[in-house]
Amino acid sequence: MFRGSDAITIDEKGRFAIPARYRQGLRDACAGQIVVTAHHRDSCLLVYPQPRWLEFESSLLARGGLNPEVRRLQRHFVGNARDLEMDKQGRLLLPQMLKQRAGLNAKAVLVGMGQTFELWDEAQWEAEQGRISEQFEMNESGEASLPAGMEDLPL
Secondary structure (H helix, E strand, C coil): CEEEEEEEECCCCCEEECCHHHHHHHHHHHCCEEEEEECCCCCEEEEEEHHHHHHHHHHHHCCCCCCHHHHHHHHHHHHHCEEEECCCCCEEECCHHHHHHCCCCCEEEEEEEECCEEEEEHHHHHHHHHHHHHHCCECCCCCECCCCCCCCCCC
16 A cells, blocks of 8 residues: 655656655565556656556456547557566656656655555645645635535545
8 A cells, every 4th residue: 555745856867766665565566567657637647556557457448449538548548658667776767758748857756545656746746735725625614625425534
């Protein structure tokens, strides 16, 4: 289970190190085989251990391609996907195209999202955190305004 956020540095070649706390788990779960693709809405990259990616990709492609909206999502996720391999130092080399698509610079944040990660440019991550805080501000009775269907979430 991946959770929390870690500040990372992306070097001029596009390499970044997976935080040490995740490395052995990733080696055990996927032998360091990672798939990275562009997020469909947010300015970040999605980072999948390969077995989790294969589940997602299989589910996505099984939905058929006759619906143009489904086909666009398939094209987006699968068409932008790149297979990466963690090196002995726990580093991944990002393709330049994906790095540019997500607006990644030297300072970035790797965010654990359960079974996957999101990779954000640090400034974009901070802006996203501000938007989240604004969206879910407390109301006058001290309750957060949550999306429909999540009102019973114990906070």
